Amino acid sequence: MVVWINGERREFAPDARVLDALGALGLPQKGVAVAVDGEVVPKAQWAGTALVDGARVEVLTAVQGG
Template identity: 50%
Template structure:
């Protein structure tokens, strides 16, 4: 399936959920937020929130600074 992550189209395995995507991208779950098709997905729902072909995913990383 193909999904768009932060504006970049990628091919991924069917049936992947948000938790699996975060792991596949090598990201640490702490300090990030994920939205699928313009709706934020609570971290407690990452497992089981499968991604559909054509999904639009935005991953935002919290940063310190000022």
């Protein structure tokens, strides 16, 4: 299935979850926020939140500084 992550097209297995999207980006599970189709997904739900074909995933990383 096709999932868009931060505007980039990615291919995933039909049973992919939010954690799979983070793994595809090589991102840690700390300091990251995830939204799927405009809805923020709490970290506690990443493993159980299924992605669907055509989903739009936005992954934001926290940065420090000013």
